[in-house]
Structure formats: C-alpha cells, structure tokens
Amino acid sequence: MFNVEKVREDFPILSRTVRGVPLVYLDSGATSQKPFQVLDAERHFYENSNAVVHRGAHALAEEATDAYESARETIASFVGAETEEIVFTKNATEAINLVAYAFSNATDKARQGHEVDQRFVIGPGDSIVVSEMEHHANLIPWQELCAKTGASLRWFGVTDEGRLNIESGVIDSTTKLVSIVHQSNILGTINPVRQIMEMAHAVGALGMVDLCQSVPHMPVDVHELGGDFAAWSGHKMLGPTGIGVLWGKSELLNSMPPFLSGGSMIEMVNMDHSTFAPAPQRFEAGVPMVAQAVGLARACDYLTHLGMENVFKHERELTDYTLAQIAKLEGVRVIGPTDMRDRGSAVSFVVDGIHPHDVGHLMDSKGVAVRVGHHCAWPTCRRFGIPATTRISTYIYNDKSDIDQAISGIKAAQEFFGTAPKVSA
Numbered sequence: 001m002f003n004v005e006k007v008r009e010d011f012p013i014l015s016r017t018v019r020g021v022p023l024v025y026l027d028s029g030a031t032s033q034k035p036f037q038v039l040d041a042e043r044h045f046y047e048n049s050n051a052v053v054h055r056g057a058h059a060l061a062e063e064a065t066d067a068y069e070s071a072r073e074t075i076a077s078f079v080g081a082e083t084e085e086i087v088f089t090k091n092a093t094e095a096i097n098l099v100a101y102a103f104s105n106a107t108d109k110a111r112q113g114h115e116v117d118q119r120f121v122i123g124p125g126d127s128i129v130v131s132e133m134e135h136h137a138n139l140i141p142w143q144e145l146c147a148k149t150g151a152s153l154r155w156f157g158v159t160d161e162g163r164l165n166i167e168s169g170v171i172d173s174t175t176k177l178v179s180i181v182h183q184s185n186i187l188g189t190i191n192p193v194r195q196i197m198e199m200a201h202a203v204g205a206l207g208m209v210d211l212c213q214s215v216p217h218m219p220v221d222v223h224e225l226g227g228d229f230a231a232w233s234g235h236k237m238l239g240p241t242g243i244g245v246l247w248g249k250s251e252l253l254n255s256m257p258p259f260l261s262g263g264s265m266i267e268m269v270n271m272d273h274s275t276f277a278p279a280p281q282r283f284e285a286g287v288p289m290v291a292q293a294v295g296l297a298r299a300c301d302y303l304t305h306l307g308m309e310n311v312f313k314h315e316r317e318l319t320d321y322t323l324a325q326i327a328k329l330e331g332v333r334v335i336g337p338t339d340m341r342d343r344g345s346a347v348s349f350v351v352d353g354i355h356p357h358d359v360g361h362l363m364d365s366k367g368v369a370v371r372v373g374h375h376c377a378w379p380t381c382r383r384f385g386i387p388a389t390t391r392i393s394t395y396i397y398n399d400k401s402d403i404d405q406a407i408s409g410i411k412a413a414q415e416f417f418g419t420a421p422k423v424s425a
C-alpha cells in the first residue's frame with residue numbers, strides 16, 4: 001500500500017499556498033498535478049536527446065525515436081494493449097474526433113466511388129449511440145458526424161440515481177457505433193461498458209469507450225473492456241498536457257482513412273496522389289509530441305510502481321469518506337450515486353440556495369480547488385434540472401484532511417449566504 005505523505009512529497013505544486021493558506025487540490029478530474037519524476041523525464045529528454053523522430057541519420061534523432069517508441073510500448077503495456085494499437089493524439093477529444101472523422105472521410109470516399117471499409121460508411125437510416133452522461137468530447141463529434149451524414153444520434157438515458165438505463169433498446173440493427181464513457185466525470189458512475197460493447201457487437205456495430213476518468217484511477221485492460229476503440233488524455237493521469245491516446249484494434253486502424261495528413265504519415269508520395277503508412281504512423285502527421293510521450297510513459301511507470309489496485313482502493317476509501325461527510329450536511333445533495341457500488345471518485349453536489357459558482361468561490365477562499373459548472377456535460381445537468389454542480393475529485397495525493405477542509409468550505413458558504421442550518425437553542 002502506498003503512503004500518501006510520501007506521494008505528496010513528489011508533487012512540488014502541493015507545497016504552495018493559495019489565498020494565504022495551503023493548497024488543497026480537489027480538481028484532478030479536470031487535470032492532475034505532476035510529480036517530479038514526470039517533470040524530470042521531460043527535462044531530461046530536452047536536455048539530452050531532443051531531435052525530430054523517425055527522420056534524420058544522427059545519434060540524437062535515433063535516441064529521440066527510441067524514447068518516443070519505447071514510450072508507446074510502456075503506455076500500451078499500462079493498459080494491456082499491443083504497441084502498434086496505440087496512436088498519440090493531442091488529447092482525448094482529438095482521439096475521439098479521429099474516429100468520427102474516419103467515419104466521415106470513409107463516407108465521403110464511398111460517395112465518390114472509392115473502395116472503403118463499409119464498417120465506416122454511415123448515412124440516413126444508420127444510428128450512433130451515446131449516453132446522456134457523456135462529456136461533450138464524446139457527444140459533439142458524433143452530433144457533427146450525424147449532421148454531415150444524415151445518420152441519427154441516439155442515447156441511453158440516465159436514471160435518478162445517476163446510472164445508465166441500458167434496457168431501453170436504443171441499440172438495434174441500424175447502429176454503426178456505440179461510444180460510451182467508462183466513468184462519468186460529473187456523476188462518478190462506472191458504467192457496465194463490457195456489457196454495452198457486447199450489445200454493440202451483437203448487432204454488428206463498432207464500440208468505443210471514453211477512458212478519461214478510468215485509466216488514471218483504476219486498473220484498465222482495454223481488451224477486457226471488449227470495445228474496438230478507446231480514448232483518454234495524458235494530463236489527467238500525472239502526464240503532461242498536449243498528449244492523448246487513441247487505442248484501436250490494428251485491423252480497424254489499418255482500414256481507416258487518415259484524419260490529418262502531411263509529413264510522417266505517408267508510404268509513397270506523387271504530385272497527384274499518395275499512399276499512407278500503416279497505423280499508428282498513418283494517424284501521426286507532422287512532428288509528434290515526443291517529450292510529452294516520454295513524460296506520459298514516466299507517469300505510467302509512477303502509477304505502476306504504486307500499483308493501480310492500490311490507487312483504486314485508496315480512492316474508493318476517500319470517496320466513501322467524502323460521501324459520508326456530505327451526507328451529514330443539511331441542504332447538500334449529491335448528484336450521482338450516493339453509495340460505493342460501481343462508483344468512482346468524482347463527487348458532484350448542489351447546495352440549497354447557493355449557486356455552485358459561489359460555493360466554489362467560498363471553498364477557494366479556504367485554499368480548496370474544486371471544479372464548478374456543467375463539467376462539459378451540459379445535458380447531464382439538464383437531466384437533473386440543475387444549471388451546474390460543484391465537484392470534488394480526488395487522486396493519489398489526497399487524504400481525509402483534504403476532504404475535511406472541503407467540507408468546512410461548504411459550511412463556510414452556507415454561513416456566508418445565510419443558508420446554514422439553524423442550531424436550535
């Protein structure tokens with residue numbers, strides 16, 4: 001079991017103060033903080049091996065290419081994938097767009113009479129299935145694809161408890177793709193993605209999983225989840241910003257048209273046409289994010305050293321504690337599951353009579369950083385009839401004292417706005 005005090009020592013930002021008090025960082029669902037080990041790995045790369053990868057005959061180019069490709073191996077093994085199944089993107093949003101554009105580009109090519117993989121051709125009469133708890137990153141690319149191609153967008157609804165209603169028969173023979181979030185960033189719900197991917201495959205559809213809030217927090221094996229594609233971001237799992245990952249089955253990646261085109265993604269180039277390299281290079285046009293890949297691989301090593309089972313256990317204990325402390329507060333309602341069944345560490349709540357932004361500001365005055373707003377999941381807020389929530393999201397460097405500080409921030413907000421429960425004389 002890891003020791004939180006020791007973990008905290010690795011995160012320089014956690015020793016700073018904000019608003020004159022020690023920082024309590026409870027916004028890791030938005031982005032995680034970075035340990036020395038990741039910062040040092042990037043610096044080491046720039047100080048020693050910086051060069052453009054996959055080109056050049058000099059020693060630095062060779063070292064940079066080795067660093068980049070061995071980062072791919074580390075990241076693949078962190079999620080049980082094969083190395084060539086890992087495509088580096090800017091973030092999860094770009095990874096999801098890459099797949100959406102594969103559909104769009106394949107459909108355009110098919111309309112022009114080119115031979116393409118029919119699994120990516122979509123049009124009127126076809127459907128794409130998402131859920132009412134998606135982050136906008138896993139909603140808007142599919143809305144756009146449907147608008148371009150005439151396909152329809154369908155979704156699983158969310159129950160009052162904050163769970164997916166997967167019995168609603170939205171997947172049927174018209175479905176070409178089902179794309180679902182593994183753990184909701186706003187509700188904290190962990191969805192039965194394996195079952196949903198099986199439902200997709202049963203009707204011949206492809207399946208994609210948004211792993212943004214699960215890969216950083218629990219052991220994940222992409223093959224075990226049973227989908228065809230998965231996406232997540234490096235910056236939420238101790239890694240740098242500017243790098244995300246698309247995992248895809250090689251057979252599919254190699255039959256998809258490219259997303260971005262240009263240098264490094266080609267096989268052969270003529271003045272009037274070109275052919276494309278196999279995946280993953282086909283999807284990595286231009287000079288890629290080498291230092292970020294090196295940093296992300298170091299983040300994977302760091303988490304592997306802690307043990308993802310331990311990370312998950314630690315966060316479950318903290319989430320259980322958070323829910324219990326919130327339950328003691330009058331006038332505070334959790335949006336999402338209130339028990340620990342299939343639940344991750346994002347805890348959203350609303351406080352009677354106080355706008356979530358005001359709650360966030362009062363918590364900030366106590367040094368507590370939480371996220372407020374619709375969390376890029378606006379339809380989910382609408383489902384619960386609220387404009388926004390305040391969200392506590394924990395990670396490996398948080399402990400119960402951070403939660404206590406957050407709770408006193410909520411109480412301070414209730415006192416400031418005069419909504420604190422009256423104590424009877």
Ligand SMILES: Cc1ncc(COP(=O)(O)O)c(C=O)c1O
Pocket residue numbers: 029030091092093094135137138181183184185210212213233244
């Ligand atoms: C569930 C989920 N999906 C997708 C994203 C988008 O990630 P990024 O902005 O890094 O692309 C996020 C970010 O908060 C998220 O929580």
